[in-house]
Amino acid sequence: MSFMPTKWIKRDFLLVIMFLQLMVYVTVFFDIPIARQVLGFFYFTFLPGFIILKLLKLDRFDWVETVLFSVGLSIAFLMLGGLLVNEFGLLFGVSQPLSVVPLMTVLNSLILIGVVLVYLKSEDVEIWKSEPVEKSPFVLLFLCLPILSIVGAMYVNAYGNNFLLLFLLIAISLLLVMSVISKKFLSSKLYPLAVLMIAISLLYHFSLVSNYLVGSDIHVEHYIFQTIEISKYWSPTNPYSGDTGLGRLHSMLSITILSTVYSTMLSMDSTWVFKLLYPLIFSFVPLGLYQVWQTYVSKKYAFISAFLFMAQATFYTEMLGLNRQMIAELFFVLLLLVILNKKMKSVNKTVCFMIFSFALVTSHYALPEIFLFSISLVLISLLVLKRPSRNISVGMVVFFFALMFTWYIYTSGSAAFDSILGFGDYVYRQLGDFFNPASRGQTVLRGLGLESPPTIWNAISRTFAYLVQALFVFGFVGLITRRVKPNFDREYYVLTSVAMVILAALILVPGLANTLNMTRFYHILLFFLAPFCVLGAEVIASFLYKRKTEIVTLILMLGILTPYFLFQTNFVYEVTGSQSWSLPLSGHRLGIRLHTNFALVTEQEVYGARWLSRHSGAEDPIVFADSYIFSVLVGYGMLTKISTLTNVTEPKEGSFVYLGTLNTVYGVIIGQDTWNTTDILESNFGFSSKLYSSHACEIYKITNP
Numbered sequence: 001m002s003f004m005p006t007k008w009i010k011r012d013f014l015l016v017i018m019f020l021q022l023m024v025y026v027t028v029f030f031d032i033p034i035a036r037q038v039l040g041f042f043y044f045t046f047l048p049g050f051i052i053l054k055l056l057k058l059d060r061f062d063w064v065e066t067v068l069f070s071v072g073l074s075i076a077f078l079m080l081g082g083l084l085v086n087e088f089g090l091l092f093g094v095s096q097p098l099s100v101v102p103l104m105t106v107l108n109s110l111i112l113i114g115v116v117l118v119y120l121k122s123e124d125v126e127i128w129k130s131e132p133v134e135k136s137p138f139v140l141l142f143l144c145l146p147i148l149s150i151v152g153a154m155y156v157n158a159y160g161n162n163f164l165l166l167f168l169l170i171a172i173s174l175l176l177v178m179s180v181i182s183k184k185f186l187s188s189k190l191y192p193l194a195v196l197m198i199a200i201s202l203l204y205h206f207s208l209v210s211n212y213l214v215g216s217d218i219h220v221e222h223y224i225f226q227t228i229e230i231s232k233y234w235s236p237t238n239p240y241s242g243d244t245g246l247g248r249l250h251s252m253l254s255i256t257i258l259s260t261v262y263s264t265m266l267s268m269d270s271t272w273v274f275k276l277l278y279p280l281i282f283s284f285v286p287l288g289l290y291q292v293w294q295t296y297v298s299k300k301y302a303f304i305s306a307f308l309f310m311a312q313a314t315f316y317t318e319m320l321g322l323n324r325q326m327i328a329e330l331f332f333v334l335l336l337l338v339i340l341n342k343k344m345k346s347v348n349k350t351v352c353f354m355i356f357s358f359a360l361v362t363s364h365y366a367l368p369e370i371f372l373f374s375i376s377l378v379l380i381s382l383l384v385l386k387r388p389s390r391n392i393s394v395g396m397v398v399f400f401f402a403l404m405f406t407w408y409i410y411t412s413g414s415a416a417f418d419s420i421l422g423f424g425d426y427v428y429r430q431l432g433d434f435f436n437p438a439s440r441g442q443t444v445l446r447g448l449g450l451e452s453p454p455t456i457w458n459a460i461s462r463t464f465a466y467l468v469q470a471l472f473v474f475g476f477v478g479l480i481t482r483r484v485k486p487n488f489d490r491e492y493y494v495l496t497s498v499a500m501v502i503l504a505a506l507i508l509v510p511g512l513a514n515t516l517n518m519t520r521f522y523h524i525l526l527f528f529l530a531p532f533c534v535l536g537a538e539v540i541a542s543f544l545y546k547r548k549t550e551i552v553t554l555i556l557m558l559g560i561l562t563p564y565f566l567f568q569t570n571f572v573y574e575v576t577g578s579q580s581w582s583l584p585l586s587g588h589r590l591g592i593r594l595h596t597n598f599a600l601v602t603e604q605e606v607y608g609a610r611w612l613s614r615h616s617g618a619e620d621p622i623v624f625a626d627s628y629i630f631s632v633l634v635g636y637g638m639l640t641k642i643s644t645l646t647n648v649t650e651p652k653e654g655s656f657v658y659l660g661t662l663n664t665v666y667g668v669i670i671g672q673d674t675w676n677t678t679d680i681l682e683s684n685f686g687f688s689s690k691l692y693s694s695h696a697c698e699i700y701k702i703t704n705p
Helices: 010-029 035-055 063-092 100-121 139-159 163-181 188-207 217-231 244-250 257-266 270-282 284-293 299-311 323-340 346-361 367-384 394-410 412-433 442-447 456-480 490-508 518-544 549-568 571-576 583-589 603-615 627-635 677-684
Strands: 007-009 124-126 623-625 642-644 656-659 668-670 674-676 689-694 697-701
Touching: 007 010, 010 035, 010 100, 035 063, 035 100, 035 257, 063 100, 063 257, 063 284, 063 323, 063 346, 100 257, 139 163, 139 188, 139 583, 163 188, 163 299, 163 549, 163 571, 163 583, 188 270, 188 284, 188 299, 188 583, 217 244, 217 257, 217 270, 217 323, 217 627, 257 270, 270 284, 270 323, 284 299, 284 323, 284 518, 299 518, 299 549, 323 346, 323 367, 323 490, 323 518, 346 367, 346 394, 367 394, 367 490, 394 412, 456 490, 456 518, 456 549, 456 571, 490 518, 518 549, 549 571, 571 583, 603 627, 603 656, 603 689, 603 697, 623 627, 627 642, 627 656, 668 677, 674 677
Parallel strands: 623 642, 623 656
Antiparallel strands: 007 124, 656 697, 668 674, 689 697
């Protein structure tokens, strides 16, 4: 099976790219709906990086590596190109350099120059290294998964019916089982496509529920994004003097420059840039991990490991509220592919390392620290063992260190750098509680089995989670004792050891897990540890039945991983009617928890926040609100002077009181305690006048307190 011709005559390639560029100009300047968004996204997300690959003559890549590097280099191109347009635009008298004309002119000119250089340097253009793939009609089942996910999410939004999403999760489980046990069902060469389809379907089944953003951090990211989108300019200085949190987000190009480029070029609403495009880009992360792992373990083991990574709930829940980290993780994976790749020439490896390092550093502030710590330990460890690394050099480490701290110190008033120091100080102050288990955080205690489960279903769920963790340990011990012999090279062996050290530190060092959140740390560590789960199963299988170790390993993994997935997605909780934490599956019965646990935004709340922003009479008015509604005021109202509404709130003349669904429909205000909304209004704000009222939103103005 072939997806497209693998080699083109260079003239045909040039003509095709020029035609695509012409079509992009037409769809953009005539603003043709759907065509502008679809063509523009694939044009800007794949083509620039593919041209860079051809300029570097990286023709030995298979289709998976070609796609991954094309996406990564394209996004880095948009971030760096957008930054250059932003910085040089003002020098040429362009007051809004991130508007459509400057961006279109510069980005398309650079793409055209790149195509011409490819034409001049090449005899013909190899799209990717061609390998025959067995045809399988069952691959269509995987291609249907994203469609089922999108339709299922829309059905939940329209009718509150989760039947299609429940069917989706069962279908994914069955396809996993069939793919692992039957070579005729799915060729190993199609595992990458299966991974990508599963990733997209899991991400969209959560992301597309609700027409508004869901989460907490995402609303602050949305606020930062909108300030750049409106002004069409990004300032390297910190416009939020004294606010380290907003300042460090402002220094991240992943949610400033990149999102603005997409929004401007595709004419997409800022909400849908985050809900549609970023999850689609993030879906390439498990594909990249599969590509890394299949070098060291079998393709089947790599496929199972990738499924484990996607099955863990953080992937399709918490991560969807962290757009900067989604983009950063793509570059993290690509950097692993670069430093562990034995096929790349040293010059090309250096160029790709520099590009992806810049993109990672400017996308997030914690992931670069983890990456720098990991490669530094690898370099030092191998030097101490007198087995110097062939893939990681001192120059790489020094370059990454210099780039990271230069960016963090000299952008946004060193807000990101100050945050790093603040996190370090926080951990240092927590060391006095070393012998207090609670200092590790609730998630760590739960992971260690020190917190009792509320129901029998939670107990069963945790049992499968503990089995997965136990397999990690068995796999690592099996590697050290040589009970299993994967094809690990020295760099990857040390990287996995570093990951185990970090995991131990998160458990032992008080407060360390709280700096980023333990679930996010665990998600990141799966980049290295996921294959150990399969290796651990192989260790156990070798004791149980030495003759057919692989079969026993696969049965053991499917027996653990399938129910683990169904519990992680909350499928079991929903079908049994137990307490569920899934917004797409159980939103219809969550009631008040939609607002207290998910901070779900309603249409009335969005309209109310925007109305207040336009009609307050002040540029940034003082607003008192329930802490659960802060997100909509920041993300959609673009308001930042927000104070928590409680029974001891001191009224200020000219300020406002904003009430959301939790306060109006359910009649409560929740803080350290729970108060009746009517009592708070009558006792503290009886002199206020109501300015705005809808079913789920009310706004009052404080007069003469």
